[in-house]
Amino acid sequence: QVQLVESGGGLVQAGGSLRLSCAASGRTFSSYAMGWFRQAPGKEREFVAAVKWSDGTTYYADSVKGRFTISRESAKNTVTLQMNSLKPEDTAVYSCATKSRDYSGRLYRAYEYDVWGQGTQVTVSS
Helix, strand or coil: CCEEEEECCEEEECCCCEEEEEEEECCCCCCCEEEEEEECCCCCCEEEEEEECCCCCEEECCCCCCCEEEEEEHHHCEEEEEECCCCHHHCEEEEEEEECCCCCCCCCCHHHCCEECCCEEEEEEC
């Protein structure tokens, strides 16, 4: 059974940086893509970024493009999210997820992801 464990969240001032990591474990781990999603209090969960496991192709939400960078390290079954120029509106619980197949050609659909981590809090103060 695959498990995802996030780390790296915390409190940072606006303009600062944080680096989130997501480690996948389990003998049967196989991923088509891994993504990061976030959910702020009172808001719906939203797509942040995703990376295709096979070739490292990346995708970003418009709100984070140019500020966040997602990458994967296949040998360690790990995906990271480097977040720079953070804004107070980036405050949320960030969760990583993995999808085992390409269901629709879209990587932003949360319901297509099979396994989720427990989430890590990111708080950006103004």
